Amino acid sequence: MTEKIAVLGAGSWGSMLAEILNENGHEVRLWAHNPAQVQEMNEKHTNQKYIKNFTFSKSLKAYSDLKEAIDGVDDILFIVPSQATRSVAKQVNQILDQLNIKPYIIHGSKGLETGTHERISQVLEAEINPKNRKTVSVISGPSQAEAVAKHDPTLVTAASEDLPSAIHFQKLFMNDYFRVYTNNDIIGVEIGGALKNIIALAAGALYGLGYGDNAKAALMTRGVAEISRLGVSFGANPLTFTGLSGMGDVIVTATSRDSRNWRAGYQLGKGKQLDDIVKDMGMVIEGVATSQAAYDLAQECGVEMPITEAIHSVLNKQETVQEAINKLMTREGRSEIG
Template identity: 65%
Template sequence: MMTKEIAVLGAGSWGSVLASILDENGSNVKLWSYNKEQVKEFNESHTNTKYIKNFTFSDSIKAYNDLGEAIEDVDYILFVVPTQVTRSVAHQVAEILKERHQWVNIIHASKGIEEKTYLRLSQVLAQEIAPENRQSISVLSGPSQAEDVVTKDITLVTVASDNQRAAKEIQDLFMNHYFRVYTSDDVIGVEIGAALKNIIALGAGALYGLGYKDNAKAALMTRGLAEISRLGTSFGANPLTFIGLSGVGDIIVTATSTNSRNWRAGNELGRGESLDQVIKNMGMVIEGIATTRAAYQLSKKRGVEMPITSAIYHVLYDGADIKETINQLMTREGRSEIE
């Protein structure tokens, strides 16, 4: 494969680690951040200390504050910005691509659903970036804590796309001895699994903060996966996707790891912190908070029963008591497991 030029938009923990993998695999990588101080640190010290501790990045990765410079002459643009700003960044990218008559492959590795529109991120990107400026749109997702990937812990993820040629090319870009990539054509399932597992991670953290043990965690993760699958299949997702890497795999790592900011946020809520204080303490985007509201509203719109998501929504947005909410979940009318 010829050396590819890749722009990674978003220099948080996951964006910078994915940039490092691509660089290690031989691509020419440009990393974009809106934060000038972060760009300065990256270029001068080759570190990203707010997001990745005790790691030095290759000096061949250049960071940019100017979006136009970052995406100039690239073959791929990888979006790893927070879900709720994806549209605004994509809009800026689209204007630049249109002006330059540039044609690129689009990838995103963010996990969420846009508020108000309830759109998956591939849909947002498709709306903003015109077909004449994009060859394909793909999503990279799976159980992948950045803090573990940077230490070269064995990690398996999925790249999903309607364009399987593009999926195979992206697979080749990322694959190495510790980072293995599978391909999929189920974009809907992969994106919904990736987004909604953050809700379950919030719940798992809250259970831990309240003092519940492994049985409760297993129950939450299993039944949480069931309702994620219900919502996903209502949109046409393949149910098998939810027992794969971007379903059960992502739930396991996000709902059990202290590296997960969603788990940590839930843990603080379980210990009695207010939502405002939790957000302030984290200092980084907690995707599951916005996703909970979007998923709750979407489930109502679709007529899909999602009792765990509804319970977490009422705790986050209506100030419901967590212990009483758990009691209400546990004392609902009995039913078949496969309903």
């Protein structure tokens, strides 16, 4: 099964997913808003800002014209920053109005939209008219792009309320180093993928302060517990959070120095100001915006999320990292379960 696929977003993960699909024999059009990046991909077959020292397949083509990238495709993969998804989706919908195609839609972004607090699939469903698309799915899991570039064995989940759509994308992406499972719990998969970035910020901050493995294990375990509480309150399956898009993604993002959220947290722990971290990173740190959205959701729903609250207070300069840790550790004792 060979398909024409548009991948919208040429960051580290977008370009690597495009490479996987290209290696699997599909015709892939990789769209980026930066013409210089498109030129680099097409002429040098590199993407140095996002994936250093990696050469992409010569058959992978990049585009700066969105309509040209989408024209005639069977599938569209959104992998733009979560806060840019709505604006790109509006443009895609306008283009699809002009084209006689109705593609499957999938995204691989890990975040919540600020303001609306919506999951990315909700944004896509709202902005792309049903007459212009088939179903909306998500691909998520423990998958650092740098490791995938080395063909490190990687397992992820394709989730959709429509199971045949999840199976469709499972077949498109799966190969001998990239294994894809299916799930019909798109709520849980998206919430797990988004909120793990908050835990990664916290993990980096702990390391920056010199804390060790006990603290890291405690953070990840309790982090998954509060992610699950919020997800279940929206109807997610609690078992999803013990899987690839829950615990699996927390483990890799909260322990890998390739994670920009971990690196941002590490610098926070070292006392660097958030504005300077964002400026120096030069890439989107999804956990920053997501922490605000998750904090707001927890307050609205009455869900207890102490780690999220701690990160929120640090990012908003209400507490230092050490003060936030002390507050967490001196909370009133309670049962672990329930």
